[in-house]
Amino acid sequence: MNLVTNFKLLRMARLHIRNLRELSTLMRIPSARSVIGRQNFILEPLAGRELIRVHGSEVIPFLQGLVTNDVSRLESSNGPSSMYGLFLNKSGRVLYDTIIYRTNNRDTFLVECDREASAEFRRHLRTYRVRKSIDIDSVDDEYSTWVMFSPKSEPVPTSPNPDLFVSPDARLSSLGTRILAPTDMNWSQLVKGYWRNNEFSASPASEECNYQLLRYEQGVGEGSLELPPGKCFPLEANADYLHGVSFQKGCYVGQELTARIHHSGVIRKRYMPIRLTAPIGSNKDVTSVAGAKLGRVCGSAHNRGVALLRIEQVLNGRQELMVDGERCYADRPQWWPEDMPGKRRMAFAE
Template structure:
């Protein structure tokens, strides 16, 4: 068979050509060059999905919690945090969306273990829209830069084949970098040589531990599909939900919870006095044995847990996990005060 007549080969070539155009952004060296130290880590548990089509924005607008139209608007953000919900308003997938130079294409980063289900979920809602949903895992890798001395510092884009964007949730979570898969550690660190000196992640300094210290859950293990609501996962505090946009799947309950203020549980960081099984989900109780929440991830005596706010933070009772003490911490990035109606609801 003539190779050029193979439709799969032709499609692969077309995708590769499109790929080169969509993520290529103008080369710009950072101003005011000074040497810095930072940690650079590949995110092996994250995968990129390409969603392409003339109606990509209205398509995603009807599924995601955030206002997707902003990402393609003039002066809009380069990246955006959003959840995809089921009809009951519970979180199915947590994602970060990325703008490309093609207005008909948006890249979506999701948990690798949930990637197949996520793509199936998107295709279910295409109906008659001409929307393509494909993994670009063999083309791009997600990286993260963090541990800057100045958490608000902006990282410039040093290479035309890279896409660089601050984490849309918290500045403390660093900067996301999308790089071609053929750009390994050595090439990537060389690209950022003018910005500073990169060091690899270690067991006591890595992205997972950084998230746990901030109390940010991510992925299907820490945000199990169908188990929590977006506001319990702090989507409202992490710039992940819009209350001004139109309808989307799960919007009714999300809006009702927001306006009523009845949010009894939220994800927050915990400190452990003894290690627990990594990746395990264990109950957090009071000394008397009352159930107060559940741990969804832990590492190096830090973890992230979904806890009852009023019972855990007011009065700071002794907390226990499997017979060992632990401590809940109020994230610094939470609003200073909560509306009165919410405070009353927590006391319920």
């Protein structure tokens, strides 16, 4: 009996000592507590985007005559590292939405566009090249486009890695940061190469948290499906609020009507975020309860979407909105200016 009791006491003592050792080990590991408080970001490849290289000694005047923004600002050492710009047709309607990146070579720019429209976009550029010494080609086999953003809207840190081109989104800070990385760099390699001291953590995108939903929550359309070529004007796509139009630069294709709309102050429709209560079928028209058409859904996922809607009827009139017989709700983007001059003030007042 005494032997059995002694064995039990010995086993309990060993178990107690082991627990104490494990506790002291956890307390000595500095990362055990710091990981919990570490900022977490979402890192996602943008498979639907492609990079086009535009190179030549006349690249600035060439792009200036085609894009809505002032590309010459990229030449300045104090200028932005990237900018948002739209390419229009002669009627002033949007053909392609792009982000233009400067490089170490002042005669070379990388232009990010929708992958599905890449071939047509390159043909569009070559049409206006005429006799200029400009080379236009895809660098899809060299660079891939990624996006990094914070679900809590925290600022994304920069990276010291020289192999990466890192630039805040040229439209809205809430859309995160664009990363141009070599195509042979996968997700794990990019995470390890982005932060050298592991101050932050990154997670892959999920169905509940991804870049598309982030854009829909902000009411930002992107790509040929959400910005169908030739269907809307740049100011309807909020290009003026997304820093995508310069009203001081010289002429470009579609500039006359864009300037006229801007100076008149009459913009009846704009892209807005919507909240859905049911999946959308083939009919994407947004109507009032009485059946009056107020706009159209341009993209949706889960319970979020982006729609081109009539501003005054939707926001001022507080219309009850319907899509496919189901209720939906439109939101005024927080990043829209609060005070608008002239006729636009009435359209944007809540």
